[in-house]
Amino acid sequence: MPRGTLPDEYRRHVTAALEALNVRNLVLSLHDPSFPGLPGEDGGRGSPYTEGGRRFLEFARELGFNGVQLGPQGLPSEDNASPYDGTLFSRNVLNVALAELTDANTWGALLTPERVEAVVAGRSAGREDRAHHRYAFRAWHEALEEAWATFQRKRAEDAPGSPVARLAERFSAFQRENREWLEQDALYDVLCQEHARPYWKEWPSRADQRLWSPSSDERAASVSRREELLEQHRERVEAYAFRQFLVHAQHVALRERTAAWGLKLYGDLQIGFSPRDVWAHQGLLLATYLMGAPPSRTNPEGQPWNYPVLDPSQYHAPHGHAAGLETAQRQPGPVLWFMAARVNKMLAEYDGLRVDHPHGLVCPWVYRADLPDALYAVQHGARLFSSPDLLEHPALAAYAIASPEQLERSVPRHADGWVRELSPAQVRRYSALFDALIAAAHANGRKVSDLLCEVLSTMPYPLQRVLEEYGLGRFRVTQKADLGNPRDVYRTENAEPADWVMLGNHDTKPIWLLEEGWRRTGVARAQAEYLAWRLHPEEEGREAFARRLEEEPGLLVQAKFADLFACRAENVMVFFADLLGLKETYNVPGTVSEENWSLRVSSEYRREYTEKLERDGALNLPKALALALRAGGEEARARHRELIAGLERVAEALQRE
DSSP: OOSSOOOHHHHHHHHHHHHHTTOOEEEEEOOGGGSOOOTTTOSSSOOTTSHHHHHHHHHHHHHTOOEEEOOOOBOOBTTBOOGGGSOSSSBOGGGSOGGGGGOHHHHOSOSOHHHHHHHHHTSOSSOTTBOOHHHHHHHHHHHHHHHHHHHHHHHHHSOTTSHHHHHHHHHHHHHHHTHHHHHHHHHHHHHHHHHTOSSGGGOSOHHHHTTTSOOGGGHHHHHHHHHHHHHHTHHHHHHHHHHHHHHHHHHHHHHHHHHHHTOEEEEEEOSOOOHHHHHHHGGGEEEEEEEEEOSOSSOTTOEEEEEEEEOGGGSBOHHHHHTTOOGGGSOBOHHHHHHHHHHHHHHHHOSEEEESOTHHHHSOEEEETTOSOHHHHHHTOEETTSOOSSSSOGGGGGGOOSOGGGBOTTSOTTSTTSBOOOOHHHHHHHTHHHHHHHHHHHHTTOOGGGEEEOOOSOOOHHHHHHHHHHTOOOEEEGGGOOTTOTTOTTSGGGOOTTOEEESOOTTSOOHHHHHHHHHHHTTHHHHHHHHHHHHOOSSTTHHHHHHHHHHSTTHHHHHHHHHHHHSSOSEEEEEHHHHTTOOSOSOOTTOOOSSTTOBOOOTTHHHHHHHHHHTTOSOOHHHHHHHHHHTTOHHHHHHTHHHHHHHHHHHHHHHHO
């Protein structure tokens, strides 16, 4: 392994160990640009829809993963590669596997091999392990313009029943089913070009700025203007829809394949909006406040994200509120209809969802949009529904759910314990957006446990109550554990079965880089002692085990990995950089850099992974599982003696490859 398919013995032992340890989900996390590509298709950016991407997903399945967590798959702008600022409904057309479009039977040869070769050849000569976003953005758009031109020509010329004729039928159905968001998103591009401004707030026409959110006296003119634009730019709108059709169709094909493999695909329900979505849905947003992150352990200064805030007064229909009905009895308003449309689309496209920053759905931290210093503003913000006082944020009092008597004023506003108690009726009101998410999950045949809530260092009391209502857990990023605090949220002994545990994520340093720092600064000893306590329950021999962890390169990380499986959490997530032994950071939060969001899997990942396993320089799943089973004590070791021996045998074989 992993030069070829893993032996049946490996799969059998890993599957049995996960079952014995009550691990339901073992999920690999990586974003689209990070996928590897094959030499003839790699234009400088990865995609799960390419042949190289599919092979890597099969590699993950061979290793024992039963799920893959993708990042947000919306369309980014040319100057911002962050997937968390991408579109909510449109997919990222940079994911279109261009080489696939050369196939005559499936895609009617929309592209020539020469065009794909030109895209590959034009890729920057820079490092292969980094995505080249700006080049890909331009090259893909040019290639897809050519594919559109070819489609138009063949649609007019080809006989009924031809590949392009069949494609045209599917395209027409796609347009009918997705007309509303396709027209909105396409007209944004049309107006950016018409006004020669890439951002809607810079357009000189206020009517166009508010095209989808006019005032009551502007409504008729706005409808007329939309009809005029759609007629005048019919071909451009259809071209936009065609590019979306391509990437949606390739996603459907991938999901069919992963379903056959038994590999679940998780989407990412980002909390932020793209500028395109703010423009289209500004009528649903608060004009005076924005969403960010308050000062916290993760970000001591706080972060002004500049994300919009959904208007609470539009959650429900007005008459329901006036009638004094409970939240569950009110009729949905525009915001809940928007939320349902968004989540229903995503759940039709994925097997589960990572809920990015669920605080934003329950108790968002908001700050004034009119203050010139955004960092100052976010540091002096407040929780949207937890500010009944009229001191710093009188405008928020109208949205308050918690009463003044329910606040703990001895702690900062952003503290988890700022709200100290809530009635069940109040929890239901905090849960309005989350309830819409749960309802959509049920409507699409998903379990509540198919939702992953990205709760990190902070868990405000209202969010805690909402998650408890649905039996949902939190994330526990064990590289951040405070070994001096037994109650720390990142320590595995505090994990609950519904939690998701992980060494790191896309916003942290890779575990291998941290290990080097631990050894250099002397912290490795404390890590070794903690892991020896977790994985070696008997006093006898524990100190010797701790010395091994401290002294043997790589073994400390394998033990840190094993600790995930030895705890009570039933869900384990692994970031691709940790799995493959990489030492470069994928994203540094709060910074803007061409390096962010660009780290990729090497095309030689199988060979490199094997070589790193030989020196304990990449995560060795059977070794970690064996350590986790041994951590169960003498009785567990006796019960699983043969399984442990088999795992250790396979782990050693991997290191000898």
